Amino acid sequence: MNPFRRSPFVIIAAIIVYFFLYAPIVGLILYSFNASRTNVTFEGFIPSFSERVVMDGSLVKSSPCGPFHWYCDLAKNDDVAEAAGNTLTIAFISTIVSTIIGTMAALALQRYNFKMKPFSQLSLYIPIVIPEIVMGIGILTLFSQFFGWANNAFNLVGDSRLSLGIATVTISHIAFMVPFVTLVVQARLQGFDKSYEEAAMDLGANEWTTFRRVTLPMILPGIMSGALLAFTLSLDDFVITFFTNGPGSTTLPIYVYGLLRRIITPQVNALSTVWILVVFLAVLLLQILQNREQKQHS
Amino acid sequence: MLQRLRENKSAQGTLLALPTTVWLFVLLIIPLILTLIVSFGRRSPDGDVIYTFTLDNYTRLLGYSTDCPDGQASCFDPLYVNILGRSLSLAFNTTLFVITLAYPLAYFIARAHPKRRNLFLFMVLIPLWTNFVIRVYAWMMLLRKEGAINIIIGWVMNALNIPFTPFEMLYTPGAVLVGMIYEFLPFMILPIYTSLEKIDTSLYEAAADLGANSIKTFLRVTLPLSMPGVVAGTILVFIPVMGTFIVSDILGGRQVILVGNLIQRQFLDARDPTFGSAASLILMVMTLIVTYFYTRKFGFGEEIVVG
Numbered sequence: 001m002n003p004f005r006r007s008p009f010v011i012i013a014a015i016i017v018y019f020f021l022y023a024p025i026v027g028l029i030l031y032s033f034n035a036s037r038t039n040v041t042f043e044g045f046i047p048s049f050s051e052r053v054v055m056d057g058s059l060v061k062s063s064p065c066g067p068f069h070w071y072c073d074l075a076k077n078d079d080v081a082e083a084a085g086n087t088l089t090i091a092f093i094s095t096i097v098s099t100i101i102g103t104m105a106a107l108a109l110q111r112y113n114f115k116m117k118p119f120s121q122l123s124l125y126i127p128i129v130i131p132e133i134v135m136g137i138g139i140l141t142l143f144s145q146f147f148g149w150a151n152n153a154f155n156l157v158g159d160s161r162l163s164l165g166i167a168t169v170t171i172s173h174i175a176f177m178v179p180f181v182t183l184v185v186q187a188r189l190q191g192f193d194k195s196y197e198e199a200a201m202d203l204g205a206n207e208w209t210t211f212r213r214v215t216l217p218m219i220l221p222g223i224m225s226g227a228l229l230a231f232t233l234s235l236d237d238f239v240i241t242f243f244t245n246g247p248g249s250t251t252l253p254i255y256v257y258g259l260l261r262r263i264i265t266p267q268v269n270a271l272s273t274v275w276i277l278v279v280f281l282a283v284l285l286l287q288i289l290q291n292r293e294q295k296q297h298s
Numbered sequence: 299m300l301q302r303l304r305e306n307k308s309a310q311g312t313l314l315a316l317p318t319t320v321w322l323f324v325l326l327i328i329p330l331i332l333t334l335i336v337s338f339g340r341r342s343p344d345g346d347v348i349y350t351f352t353l354d355n356y357t358r359l360l361g362y363s364t365d366c367p368d369g370q371a372s373c374f375d376p377l378y379v380n381i382l383g384r385s386l387s388l389a390f391n392t393t394l395f396v397i398t399l400a401y402p403l404a405y406f407i408a409r410a411h412p413k414r415r416n417l418f419l420f421m422v423l424i425p426l427w428t429n430f431v432i433r434v435y436a437w438m439m440l441l442r443k444e445g446a447i448n449i450i451i452g453w454v455m456n457a458l459n460i461p462f463t464p465f466e467m468l469y470t471p472g473a474v475l476v477g478m479i480y481e482f483l484p485f486m487i488l489p490i491y492t493s494l495e496k497i498d499t500s501l502y503e504a505a506a507d508l509g510a511n512s513i514k515t516f517l518r519v520t521l522p523l524s525m526p527g528v529v530a531g532t533i534l535v536f537i538p539v540m541g542t543f544i545v546s547d548i549l550g551g552r553q554v555i556l557v558g559n560l561i562q563r564q565f566l567d568a569r570d571p572t573f574g575s576a577a578s579l580i581l582m583v584m585t586l587i588v589t590y591f592y593t594r595k596f597g598f599g600e601e602i603v604v605g
Contacts, residue, residue, distance in 0.1 A: 006409045007512070013402035017483075020399070021425045024436035024480065027446050031439060041444035105318035112311025120315045123322040128533070129589055130330075131541025133558050134578045137565055138329025141336055141575070175325035178318050207304075232427050238544060243565070253431045260435055260548055272432040279427045287420055 025276060032269035033067045035059050039266045070270040080271060083255040086166060090241075090251065091234040094173040099227040101174075102181030103219075109182070110189040124179040132176075136243035139172050143244065164246030172244045173234045180233060181226040188222030221289060228286050232279075330582075337575035345569040355576035378560070378577075385557040386584065388471075389539040392478040396535050397528060399479070400486035404527070405520075407487075408494035419491065426484035434548045437477050441467040441549065469551035477545040482538065486531035493527030494520070529596040537585050557581050 036043035037058040046069050050062035053069070063069035074080060108114070109121055127135065147162040156162065196218065200210040238253040245254060252275070259268055303309055337355055340348045359382075363375035407418040425433070440446045448464040455462035467473055497520065505515040543558030550556075557577060564574025 006406060010402050010406050010409070014406035017399050017403040018421065020480070021422070021483065024433065024440055025425060025428060027440055028432070028436040039439075040442070041449070042446070101317040101321065104314045108311045108314035112307055112314065114308045114311035114315070116312065116315070116319060120319045123319065123326065126322065126326045129537065129586065130326075130582055131537055131558075131578075131585055133541040133543065133561055134333070134582045135326060135329065137561060137571075137574060137578050138333045139325055140565065141332045141571065142325070142329045145332065172325060175321055178321060182318060236427065236429055238430055239541075253429055256429070256431045256435065257544065260431070260438070264435075268435065272429075272435065275432060276424075276428050279429075280424055283420060283423045283427055287416060291416070 028269055029273045029276070032070055032266055032273045034070075034266040034269070035061075037265055039264050039269070070266040071274075073265075073267050074270045074274070077267065079250075079255065080252075083250050083252045086249055087235060087251040087253075090166060090170050090173060090249075091231050094170050094177055094234050095227055095231045097170075098174045098177040098181050098230050099223060102178045102226065102230075103185050103223050105178070106182045106185035106189060110186055124182055127176040127179050132239040135176065136239045139175070139240065140243040143168050164244055164249070166249040168244045168246070169241050169249055169251070172240050173237060176237075176240060177230040177233055181223075181230050184226035184229060185219065185222050188219055192218065221292070224289055225286060228282070228289070232282065333575045333579060336572055337579050339572040341570045341572050347572055355573045356580070358573065359576055359580055381555055381557055381560055382580065382584070384554075385540055385581075388475065388478065388556065389536050391475060392482065392539045393532055393536050395475070395479045396483050396486045397531070400483055400490055400531065401524075401528075404487050404490035404494055404524075407491050408497075415495075419488075422484050422487050430481060431544060433481055434477055434545055437473070437480060438468065438548055441473050441476070443468070468549065469553050471550070471554050473549040474546050474554045474556075477549040478539050478542070481542070481545060482535040485534040485538075486528075489530040489534065490524055490527035493524045493530075497523050525596060529593065532592065533589060536588065540585050541581060 031039060031042060033045045034042055035046045037055075037060060043059055046060050046063055046067045048062040049064065049066040051064065053063045054061040060069055063072070065072035105120065105124075109117060143164060147164075150156065151161050192215075196214050197210050200214045201207075205213065236253070237251075238257065241251050241254055242257075245251065250258075252271075256268060256271065303313075335349065336347055338349075338351050338353070340350055340352055340354065342348050359378045361374045361376055361379050362372060364372055365375075366373040403422075407415055407422075410418055438445075442448075443464045443466060445468075447467065452462055452464065501519050501523075502515060505519050510518065541558050543556065543562045546554045546556045546559055547562075557580075561574045561578045561581070564570045564577065
């Protein structure tokens with residue numbers, strides 16, 4: 001019996017589901033070339049290039065960028081640039097912190113016995129079993145209580161008053177990212193062959209050298225995929241950011257959400273298309289990393 | 299001091315786990331305790347929280363009302379109970395549809411040639427990592443009256459010479475359901491795939507040798523062994539659907555109000571954090587109860603990390 005045999009029903013169902021997954025994305029990209037400014041219905045592509053933007057009612061007739069008019073428009077949008085900068089800053093810092101402390105926790109939980117181990121392990125499941133909005137409003141309450149108290153106690157006034165911003169978003173992101181890093185690294189450590197470390201110790205390496213030269217290189221691919229997962233979680237996050245951001249710390253998802261409640265031009269589609277391209281490249285990178293890891297193992 | 303630490307394995311473990319444990323305690327557990335305290339409070343006229351101990355917020359959520367039509371002192375107002383019920387049934391329906399769609403695809407990928415499996419998985423990850431808000435927006439463009447779905451149906455109807463008035467699909471409960479299914483489908487595909495892929499192919503040969511046909515093999519071997527994936531996927535889908543407010547906000551307009559929307563509005567528009575806190579604790583208790591009974595029956599899938 002051929003293990004790869006699939007009935008036609010399964011193949012047809014798979015095609016339908018893939019179509020369902022991709023049709024909205026294709027539509028989104030198509031509309032980013034829409035000539036209509038109002039973007040309610042597709043009015044055709046922007047036909048031609050010209051020195052300046054020519055409008056006919058709400059239709060763009062020609063533009064210096066031709067069909068890519070909305071992409072040029074997007075590049076000139078300072079709010080988007082600021083939101084993109086915030087999103088990346090938050091994602092980078094929170095990924096670095098959560099990867100380091102998450103890996104440490106994974107090592108502790110996998111290799112050591114200590115009193116608070118059951119509590120540490122259990123707390124990792126909180127972000128999985130509790131809806132994000134519950135954490136979001138809880139963290140908002142925590143920050144507003146703490147800031148109210150601190151501003152009062154230290155007589156902080158004006159700009160030095162503590163308030164929601166990039167720092168609060170980053171701190172909150174780390175809280176829900178760490179468990180994912182720890183669980184991924186822990187899963188890698190479970191299949192770890194301890195004899196390599198024992199060999200290093202037998203050859204006279206101390207614990208730190210063994211960790212740096214043997215353990216770390218071996219679990220590095222696991223740490224990398226944990227970090228990449230954390231990074232994409234941070235980029236994608238809406239709910240936690242929604243409750244912990246303040247003026248000047250708008251991220252891209254928050255910015256897009258704000259636009260959806262007002263006027264939507266094809267600029268949003270251009271932004272989405274750029275985003276999809278970036279994500280495509282990131283996922284590709286992850287796949288290449290994982291493939292390399294699999295080759296190392298086999 | 300350092301020498302002692304080097305010998306004390308337990309202290310080393312505690313130190314390594316400390317940053318994560320403290321971080322999670324301060325930002326996940328303390329906030330839950332604060333939410334509980336606030337939920338027993340009362341809203342002052344200018345929107346601040348007065349800390350007391352009252353169950354008013356909870357009784358109001360469960361339908362107790364003092365704002366009654368014909369002079370009664372109290373009556374039953376089903377507004378919030380309906381919102382909770384609607385969220386619960388939407389989460390059940392979404393999960394059922396998602397399992398139905400995800401299972402065949404996961405099976406297709408797991409049975410694909412190993413060389414092509416990564417490509418097929420890659421194709422599931424792309425929509426998953428395209429931003430959540432952007433994915434809702436995509437459906438807004440498809441579902442609206444002048445949107446792509448109505449245009450395509452219009453073409454077909456035109457070709458068949460059947461008169462056609464565009465459907466009103468946006469801002470309906472159906473639109474919210476479709477949006478939720480689309481948002482969370484990949485979270486079901488990945489864990490089911492993981493558990494299907496683990497199944498030892500010699501089991502299929504054994505089933506065939508013992509005379510089972512392919513339907514019987516599927517029902518007696520494949521399906522039971524893939525249950526951990528379905529359980530993990532259900533947790534990853536059901537819980538977020540219960541708490542999400544963007545999908546209903548954008549695709550449901552003001553028509554479909556879920557418990558997530560209720561909580562969000564208490565914190566931003568209506569400015570009653572005490573009532574919002576009570577609602578979010580009820581939400582948490584509801585998801586925990588469902589998860590508890592569900593996992594007690596089917597076990598807690600270890601596939602959960604993979605998704």
